[in-house]
Every structure is written in C-alpha cells, then in structure tokens.
Amino acid sequence: MVEFSDIKGFTFDLDGVITDTAKFHEAAWHDLADDLGIEWSAEIGNHLKGISRMASLDMILATDPQGKQYSQEEKQQLADKKNAHYRTLIATVTPDDILPGIKSFLDDMLDKGYTASVASASKNAPSILEKLELTSYFVGIVDPATLTHGKPNPEIFVKAGELLNLQPSQIIGLEDASAGVEAIKGAGQTALGIGSAAKTANPELWFDKTENLTLNNIKKQLSV
Template sequence: MKAFIFDLDGVITDSAEYHYLAWKALGEELNIPFDREFNETLKGVSRTESLERILRLGGREHDFSVEEKEQLATKKNEHYVSLISNITHADILPGVEAFLSEIRQAGYKVGMASASKNAYMVTKQLGLLAAFDHIVDAATVAESKPHPEVFLKAAEALRVEPKDCIGVEDAVAGVEAIHAAGMFAVGIGDPAVLTEADVVFTDTTGLTLDNVLTRI
C-alpha cells in the first residue's frame, strides 16, 4: 500500500451534521419533513442527488424545473456554508490529526476524495491543507459516489495505482465507491451498516497505521 485517500464529512470532521441541518431546513420549507434515519441515505451522495431523493420522499420530484432545482440546491449550499463558517481546528475528529501525521511520516501519500464542493474550504478552516497532497471534490468530477470517479481521480493525482490505495469512508455509498475503484475500504461507523467495508472502526480513535495494516 502506498496511499491513503480520505472522505471529508464524518471522517476528518463531522460536517455531516451541518449538511443535515441545511437539508432539513430546505425540506421544511418545501413541506417535506424528514428525520435523521432518512438523512443517513444522503451520506456520501452528491448535492443534486440528495435533493432528488428529498423531493421523491415528498412526492414532489416533478414540481420543479431543472433551473428551480439548481436554485434549491444552491440555497441549501448557502445555508450549509453559513453553518460551517465557524468550523475550526477544534472540530477535527479525535485521533485524525495524529493519524494523518503518522502516515505522512511513514511515507504514504495522502489524498482526499469528497462528495462536498466545499471540501477545500472546510479543510483550510480545519488547518489541515498541508496534511493532504491532493484534494478531489465534487466540483471536479462528473459522477458522484457510489461511482468510483472521485477516488480514481485522487489516485491518479497522487500517481498511485488504485490497488495500492486505502480508502477511508463513513458512508455506504463511499465504501461502494472505494471498492468500485479497486481499493481497500476502511469504514468509520456502525459495522452493521458498513457491512461491505474490509475493516470497520466504530470511530476515528481506532485509526492507527498498525490497526489498519494488520487487517489487510
């Protein structure tokens, strides 16, 4: 193995909560209430597809033109950006910064493959830009997870073969994308949910180089 490629939301920082709050606000505005259980189905999914899923939930998928849907997605993002504007270094998930430092010192390349178009901004606010050799976000890919494009682009940018990469994800769609790219999948979260991951840690405190390598 030569590289680690990380998702952002739920792996590096818990900005997933802000996505939930922003989507929930939009859903309430459209009279489409939903709960955290439904929100789980949006994890790792693009902004456009998330909106489509919410509209289908409320039976309103045919109520808006393409332009109106773009406006709704933009409105959600503006709310999300306002919510995350206060993210700081203190919002890095436990153990993550130490793990990033450990793998860097061990000579691994480090990339990010995020479904968020705000990945660069969030990473900068966390003070972690220097920890990554390359960041691929939703703004630079045509296909969203579970399509492997974002992970393949990250591997290409790192100049590493996909088979030599370890992907780290907290979402089912993300794990599927890692495997579709031909990479080893590390899941962060509930093992009963991330059943397709090659190894699962319940939270980021389990991320150490030994813990990962001994399970490959």
C-alpha cells in the first residue's frame, strides 16, 4: 500500500460520493419502465448504479417479459426521454444536496495543496457540480463522450488521473459502487470505497459514510 505522503490528488465519482443524484436517476428510469409496461424492482435500481445511460436502458429492456426488441434509434429516443425527465429533476439541486462531510473534505484538500478531478459516467456532471457550487474545486471533469468503455473498465479513472498530471500511485480514487472500485484499481490508483456496495470490491481504504471522510482518517488507514 502507498504511503500517505505519496498522495498528491484525488479522482472523484459523483453520484453517491459528492451528492446523491442516484435517487433522481432511479425515479426517471422507474417512470420510463412504467411507460413501457416493465415492472420495476429494487434489484433493477441497485444494478443501475455507476453504469452508463445506454447500459442502464439495455438492462431494463432485458427484463421486459414480452421481450420486445428496439432499434438503436428507438433506444436512443428512450434514453433521451429518460434524460430529459432526469434533467427536470436535477434542476432542483442546490449546495444543500452535497453529501455530509464532502464540502469540508474538499476545503481541507485544497488548503493542503491537493488537486482533484471528476470521473463520472454522467453527461450531466458539469451542470450538477455548477448547481452544487463545487466546480472550482476540480481541475477537470472527464467527458463521457470520449470513453469507449464503462466501469468496471478503468478507462474513466485513467483519464481522470491524466487530468491531474499525476502518476497513478499518487492518486486516491473515491467510489460508492463496486464497479467503480474495480475501475480505480485497474487504473493503478488507490481505491477508497464509501458505503456497503463499495466494500464488496475490497478497496484499499473504506468508510461507511461520507462524513467520516477526512485527510486525517485516510492517513490513519494508510498507516495501519
């Protein structure tokens, strides 16, 4: 395991780490499933976390008991419909929606000279960060349009690390999903998992909730 003194930057997932927009994603997908006559379940909702829009749509359509087939154009229309609904929901986001402890962690991180970037599969990440008033904390956001693979492929965290201009061994990646933790590990960064879902992928560092995330607590775990 790396030494705390080696760490110079952080790559952040967005949903479930900085804010919880997963509830908006789930509401929008749930409504789309209802429109298509597909029965929704909590299991579907859990499996959608951390994966791309089209992958999420394919997963939902695969549960259709009628097995209806859609063309790529029809799928794109469905995905666009879901995203339009999602964007109306996230329009209500404010700085009050930042998860507990994250703002103070970001403040301390910048004060101590660390840099950070965002590795989110969401094309809405820039607008969400703007509504949270957190844009200035990050040197950049990976553009999902430049990605060939989704998590657990490490591509997005590799690109997030490149935005920091640091070596992977100098970076800690933060995730709340097992696929994301696997992606961080694959990118050669130190994985910090938050919550029970992330723990299943055995991250090097782990916190049960965001309010326990501090530089001092990270240092303690790396020193064990």
